[in-house]
Amino acid sequence: MNSLQTTAASNRPATRWRWRDRRGERHDPASMATTHVFHAVRAIWNAAMPAAARIPGCRVYTFDASTYPITYLLDAVHELIAELGRRELSVLDGLQRDHLNHMIDWLKSYQVGHDAALALPASPEPQR
16 A cells, blocks of 8 residues: 555545546546546646646646536546545556646645645655
């Protein structure tokens, strides 16, 4: 178990939040593949966060605000990162781990869109 998993395991959300994909289907993040969760949160991140927080070199997707209001996207970032905290992250490569660390560190610094008391997972261990 990594430090991200250990920290996030006790932070399992009480709600049954679902990710809504582009086809309108809803998915429980716990049933999504780890790489799918990661790619979803990275796509949302660059679309929802200020330019200074974006991950350089990654595509900036456009989400229809009537389907994906900014509050939903910010909830998605937190829910999906928390889900990654319950996973074994060895399937992520070094660059993906760097991107995840960037997101976690930025959220810890700014607590974007959520109560300042929100517990975020620790950054994952660097890949060896």
